[in-house]
Amino acid sequence: MSLRHLSIDELVDRALGGDRRAVGRLLSIVERGGAEAEQVETRTHAHGTDAHVIGITGAPGAGKSTMVARLVAAFTAASRGPAVVAVDPSSPLTGGAILGDRVRMAEVDTSAFIRSVATRGHSGGLALSVPGSARVLAAAGFDPVIIETVGVGQVEVDVTAAADTTVVVVTPGMGDAVQANKAGLLEVADIFVVNKADLPGASDARRDLELMLELSHVTGQEDASRRPPIVMVDSLAGEGIDAVRGAIDEHHDHLVTTDRLVERRRRRARYEMRSRAALAFERHLDDQLHTSEVAAMVEDVLAGSETPSSAARRLWQPDAS
C-alpha cells in the first residue's frame, strides 16, 4: 500500500506503531524542512526523550561506519534497538551525493534502522534536520540513536556536539590526533577510539592523545569531572567493540547520576533554537536585500552618506538610525 496519500498525522501514528516505511517517509519530510517538517516536530518532540543519542565522528576513512556496524550488532545483541543516521557530504557543484556508509554496514541485522543523509549544501539545515531526524527515530522507539558524521568542518562538529555522548575516532600513523585537535574535535570528545589498532603506530596514536589530554586547555573543557577514556579498537576483527559499548554506557550513567544529562539536553535545545533562528533570520535578510528600502541604503553606502555598519544595523533593527 502506498503511503503517499497519508497525512502527516497518519504517518506519525504509523511510525509510532512501528511502521518502518512511515519512519522512512517522515525522515524525508524532516530533511526537507518547512511547514510539514514542523508538523512532524510538533508530534514527535515530546516522545522518545529517553533515547541515548550517540555522535561518532572522525576523519574520512577512519573506519567510523565499520565500527558503527559492530556497535549496532553489540547493541542489538543486548536487546537494544539501535538506529543510525549516517551523514555524508553533498557535491557542492551538483547537489548530488554518493552515500556509501551502508556498504560497511551490510552485515547489520535488518532490525536496525539505518538512514543515509546528505548535507545538501546548507550547513544550517543539517544542524536542524539531524536532531529532528534523531527525534523521529527516538519517537519510533529506537534507542540508541547513533549519528555518524565526518569530522571536518565546524558544522559537523556542532552536529556531533548535539549528541549526549560523542565518540571521536582516530587512526594510527596519520597524525590524526593532531588533526582532531586542530578541528576542535578533542574538546567535544567524551570517548576516544583509536581504530585500526591492528595497524602499526596504534600505541603512538594513543600516546599522542594522552599527551594532548594532559594539556590543561583540552581536559576539562566540557566536563571537568571526567577524563575521556581511550579505547583501542580493531573494527575489522571486532576487537575492542565491547569496550566501546561499555564506555558509551558508562558515560550515559555518568551523565544521569551527575545531572549532566539535563544540562546536555539544555545545551542541545539552546543550540537548536539558535540554529533555527539563525536560518530564519538569514532567509529574512536575503528577502530584505531585494526591497527598495535596502536598494536606497545601498546607494547611501556607495555615496558615502552612510557607513556599511550603520546600514547593516538598520537591516536587523529597522528603527535604528
Next chain:
Amino acid sequence: MSSTPPPPHRIVLAKLGLDGHDRGIKVVARMLRDAGMEVIYLGLRQTTDSIVAAVEQEDADAIGLSMHNAGHLTLGPAMLAALEEAGIEVPLIIGGIVPDDDRPILDAAGVAAVLGPGSSAEEVVATVRAAIDAA
C-alpha cells in the same frame, strides 16, 4: 513561510546475487550523483531482503540493480515479488547485459527500465528520471 524546493531524487543502487564486479555500478553511481541525485550505494552481494529494508529505511524513489551473471530473468522478478510483498511501489531499473529477447519478459514482469552496458550518462539519467516521474 517560503516554500521549500523539491529535494533531490534518492536511488538505492546495489548488486544482487553472487558476482563480484562493481566497476559498472560505481560508474552509474557517479553519473547519477553528477545529475544531482542522492545515490544510496549498498555494494555487492545484496539479497532481496536487504534491498527491501534499505528502500524502506532510505525512502528511496527508485532502485537500480546491476547484474552481470545473466541472472536477470530470475533475480529481477524475485526482487519485484519481494517489493510487492513489502507493499513498496518503487520503480526497479535493471542494468547489465540483457538479451533483446528477454526484455519483453522483464517489461511484462514490471521492471521499469533496462540499461545496457554501454549506456551514456544522458541515457542513464534520463531513464532513471523517467521511471521516477512515471511512478
